[in-house]
Amino acid sequence: MDFRLSEEEQQVRDAVQKFMEREVLPLEEKHKETVWEGRFTEEVRALGAQVRKKSVELGYYTLHLPESAGGGGLSHVALTAVREAIASSGTVILGLYVLGDPPMGPTGMLIACTPFQKEKYLEPLMKGEKTTCFALTEPGAGSDVAAIKTRAVKKGDQYILNGQKHFISNGPYCDFAQVFVMTDPAKGLKGGCSLFLVDADTPGFTRRLQKSMGDDDFQAEFFFEDCAVPAANLVGTEGLGFVEAMKWLSAERLIVAINGVGIAQYLLDLGVDYAKVREQFGQPIKNFQAIQWMLADVATEIYAARWMTYHCAWLIDQGQNAMREISMAKLFASEMAFTAADKILQVHGGMGYMKELPVERLFRLARLLRIGGGTSEIQRWVIARSLGL
Template identity: 40%
Template sequence: MHTSTPALRAPLPPFEGSDAARDFISRVETFVREELDPLASGHGITSESGAPRAVLEQVWKRSRDLGFYGVTLPKELGGAGFSILDHALIKEAIYASGSPFAPHILGELTGPPRVGALAKQATPDQMERFILPVARAEKAICFAITEPEAGSDAGALQTRAVQDGDSFILNGTKRFISGSPFCDFAVIICSTSQDPAVRETTAFFVERDRPGFRVEAGYRTMAGQTHTGNIVLTDCRVPAANQIGERGRGLALALGRITVNRLLHCPAMLGLARLALEDSLAHAVRRRQFGQPIGTFQAVQHLLADMATELLAARALMLSVARTLDHGGDARAEASMAKLFCSETAFRIADRAVQVHGGEGIVQGSRVEFLFRLLRMYRVLTGTSEIQRNTIARELLGAAVR
């Protein structure tokens, strides 16, 4: 994929994070530039084509060795103890690097961020078998909630876990599970109710090598990526010792940090949107028509001005919500506002980037064309824009609509 080197940088306010976060970002950017970019180039890896498991393991372990991989874990497991604001700034910088390995530097797709919140619920046995191997970059994990009939309505699960002595037998299909093609085990949220009309969900660790566990991969998202797949469970028997936390608390456990997690999807979108803006600035200077750079034309200038303005507005909202959460505020509506506004804004920026690039912007292989497709997905991923609006409205109206 062609990735032009921006000649100009998108405007950013003074850095608002801690000195530790500033140093962390500097070290990550050096890692990307000196190690990950050559690794991607040497293996022909792009954001769209993806990387084989063997290469990803190199990234995970090298990131672990440099102190990046487990940064989001609780401090007792080696985490850095960064504030939510710092975390947002770090993640934004990682995605703004344009590296195809961006989702793997902190292990977001299959690593420590997937298990950090589970550490409080895990038994000592589960810590040894599941949590610590992921924290050490030895194993990969995925989180499986979504099903054919359970997407936005996450509680409508059809995957069932039926107790049989000291085991549970799992049957069902999980769909669109990120990281499943290269997972070693999964957190599976199942219905454990005897009555289909009663919603009782329970979480289990399930190893991929258990009989009856199958990953169906091979399909691509609209952004061309292949790190998503289905998990099919057919009479898959797991020991009761694999149950996570209390029975009936599966969704509560999975969604326990939903407000923070929802906010922390925003820096990825805005980092990618910044790439689209910077590529557009570079193109406006480089591309000449009628004897002059297209950046001298007011129509192009207005597109760029709107892109930069909306990017800073979205970023300000994201950081404001991060500060509220760091100070102990609930911010449920505000996190949904941030996810809604950042995803919609990032896509508008990508759309304008295609317009600025003209014919180059609609050719596959152009980075802005890829960003257009990827950022379109974020309006659906991790809670659609419509679901965010529902959440915001419920919080505004309060008990009147409950």
């Protein structure tokens, strides 16, 4: 096992960190009245597009795509290091625009697309000119993905879509959606589920903003009513959309894990600093064992989650199907991040609950990590299945 980065990978990581410190964080600071709210307002999205443009120019935005597809071709270990640098920087929102990870950017799923799709969808995504979203979840199909009801029926050179999606991140703003629909319900997910690229302005496709915890304004519900999508927008083979996507989805769970690690690390640094300066009973609260233990526990759990995550990345780099380990890392790191956020908020006391500090916002964000990318329960199900249960 060797998680060391090559000299070039280290340079890429350091360059992205420098970009965060000198470009992204100062931009957030300059516009803190709007940015620190953590909402995807028009102004914030314009700033994000600015960050994305620079990141595209520097070649950072597509670091996660293979070299053959015009990406950076970084190893998963190196990508994990880059993502950790972004997540632990303390970025509020603009850090999301640095690397073209889901939901907004180009994913590996689209690499095998047709020349037409490449020109119309993948390339503009890679250049940061368009954004997308990942529309899988439905009101009746959350963890139970197989229960997808949205249908597509072929009619000439078109597919007619009917159904509903919800909780779709970047749904309100995407230029086109990656939509999973049933083309052959009898065959279920493996053989009957297809992936379509649906332009936001397609007649019969409407979307509605969904308010969430913290008023992020980042999720939408989608309605498809006799929405005609050209057959040319079908990605890959009909019926194999979900099967193909799963190859990428598993590795993308690792993104959630490393985000948890990065956020927890940033929170820990905040907590340690605060404990040193906050005085009660005539002394800094860092002197109290109750505070020390909370911080020591958080540091220890970050250590564990970090190495689980890097180990998974390393397994993927070795060409292994690390599905079970990835579920373990995602489960542990997301639960850890939430516990860490809770403890660090507690270290800050009432101040931690106030919007003046970023702690309460990160607490809310950490809560999402236990749900997005597959709930903790689904991860446990994957792990249990690997035990023959």
